[in-house]
Amino acid sequence: MEKIGELNWRSNFEENMREWFKVSARDKTFLHNTAREKINYSEAKKKIRSQLKTLQQNIPDFASLVGIYAEKSIASTLFIYSIILNEKGYLPLDVQSPFSRVVSILKDAKPTALIVEKKFSELLTLALEENSIHFQVKKFQSGFQLFVFEKPKKYPADVLNVLYTSGSTGVPKGIIQTGLCAWHFMIQNHILLNSFKIKSYLSIAPYHFDISVFDLFVPLSESGRLLVPKQQEMNNSRLMAEMIAVKKIELIYSTPSFFNWLMETGRLEKHDFSKVKVILIAGEVLRWDIVKRLKKYFSNAVMFNFYGPTETNVCLHYRIDFDDEKRYAASVPIGKTCIGSTIKLLKTKNGKELIVAGTCVMYNYVNGDKSRFKTIEKHRYYKTGDIVEEAFDGNYAFVSRADRMIKRNGYRIEPAEIERGLKNLEGVKQVAIITTNENSTIKIHAFLVSDKKYETVFLKNYSADKIHYSMVPDTFTFVESMPLNRNHKTDEGKLLQTLPNSLTH
Template sequence: MAVAQAVLRCGAIHVPVPRSNPRERVARIAADARPALIVTDHGEQVAGTVSLPCADLLKEAAHGPGAAHHPVRPADPAYILYTSGSTGTPKGVCLSHGNALAFVDWACRELDLTAADRLANHAAFSFDLSVFDLYGAFRAGASVHLIGETLAQAAEPLVDFLLERRITVWYSVPSALVLMAEYGELLERGPGALRACVFAGERFPLKQLKDLRRGWPGVRMLNWYGPTETNVCTSYEVTAADLARTAAVPIGSPVAGDEVSLDGGEILVSGPTVMLGYWGGEPQAGPYRTGDLGRYDADGLLEYRGRVDDMAKVRGYRIEPAEVDGVLVAHETVRDAVVLVVGADLDARLHAFVVPETGRAPGLAELRRHCAVFLPPYMTIDALHVVSGFPRTPNGKIDRAALGGLVAQEVGA
């Protein structure tokens, strides 16, 4: 976090990459971002780049003069967040100081953040949810309490953290809260000092959401929506009235000065939080097409209805199955591969269908180890189906619906 602050204060661009990313993926990101310097806290070096361990950086800082603050303009790039890419290569979402500030200022006002607040940073720095945790806290003069990658998946210790640190504002994907409720006695132990609970990144299963709303009557609960390219662009506050709902809560109304519209059912966003563009590509021009489908309910609130393409959310992260396809085909035993996301919301899993090379068919454990070399843990396949070929539609495309039917047959068998 200190390095991120230093980078931004000297007017440079920050590119956070979690240590859970394998070396090969970090190298691909470095090749695309072309960083002037890589700072690492775990000794990893990337060939062809200038790298510096955190320990050495701290030694230099202790004996050198403080760097002067470098003024920046709102339109200047601030950070690049790399997401899964449909071409098989991670793509960098480039956001400006103005993009971040528009969202952070709105969020601070919406949640009435003050210096007395205590925020928990559950998301990795490369995940856009962390922008609120870190910079919302800095903006309000509040404290932010970092949650390590190991702790982030541990139910009972997470609840301990929430209560012992007296967290007042929590922000995470719904799956983290469901995990804490099912295995960490979150509801039984109460919210402690918590006054606001915000969630985003995936749909919150209605039953679990109602349980949380019912169990925490004094805690504000907000459903935020927006792809990395726009950060948060809509919001909906979940109240006691939603206990009567029989369908998912809406994603709400535009926020942070953004305008949200529908074109053929696809959600379009324009306004101050929309990215500068993809790093190395053309500047973003006009409204950003999210690829998400939406519709308005009877109250004029926006509802999320799915995707127009194959991109999906798995374990709270955005995943392009084509990127996983490319990694699988690189394995010596795989001739061709197609990855499907089976299930929805918290039950979404990655199923790989592979056509083996002549000789032997690969096993699930073998391909999971292979994925771990090139992909972050959340993109590792969950199931393997070895097939002799892929079913095709009349126009020659792979029939993904038919492949999904094979999964259903196996489950029912």
């Protein structure tokens, strides 16, 4: 750790991963699930070694990506470690995304190979062949196959992962994270959390979501155990609540939407959460009412608000102090800078935009887009698009967005991606996407001007086939024409007035 800045970061991160496996007690549980399946550190090492062998035999390309198209499980978690130890970056793909989105990501990222869970391989093969993506199928471990592609893309030597988010041009964009970014995030977490002596973690975020970087590496570095729930369990707040209590989880890291959902529908009053020591919250604007309600159920927990777009992972943090509510009435502050981050405020017509430089900042976008960067005094700053204020105590507070991007359940959503999906429907001339936020629940409303009318069930199914499920609109309304305001822009207020109250609240 003393040699930060001097070492080859890629090998440093791997070396540290090897060390973390080495120092952990062999018989100590590492990964477990609710089906009582578990794997200790020694078994994990063995499995990784065998996967490494297969990967090395089949994928010669150094500095490349290996995708994972599998449900979140103990097995798919181990694949990520194997890929990194094989000196490659991982590309987690969402099995719940429409095939068109997965194919578009594969075409952009051009991984060298893809680990595919067998139950998805037939349909995925069809989708790839329809799009003329050529590959060879190789044997992998039981229940999985390895698709090896031609002409993979070269990535920087220290690539850790590529995570795709919604793009403002209407297509998903890939963010290249390096081992260096993750390493600084690890150091920051170690400093913040070491005194809590956490041993029992719960992984809530899917692996294509940046919060999961914490789940993948912090428990491992602390010789802890990580509970890996199945996807269907993740959709059941009552099971999640039971899991946290019964499995004696000590740290939970998720979005405000997750915690709001858990409190609204999880029947938390039935359980004892006294073992939870730390709650980390990130991914969306955090309102005071959420943390105040959380404190009632998790009375022993210290809470932190983490801030940072996927491009920087966490670059600001704030330890929640309820006395600060008077000073920061609008929302919980996003805090002060983390290790590896330098913050500046850029004056714009909308207010002061937060820009970030330092080792926390991503390597680049896969598509090479440089428009979000600004160079100041030879340092490369990432423009977050978040308008903030700096308070006298050095904490930053979120004010608004400089663009149309919204967050739902922690996912970044560009309305342009939804509009693009719906505009492809026959007869549709114009689409406007408007969101409402009631009690921390974001609803997406689609308004369409179209020669042809469609029924709601059809439109829901159509959207789910074209865009990520987090973007599927809650309502669809056909209008004769888009109403305009005095500035000749779509009059969102007038459009929202056309909706019944039960759909916006």
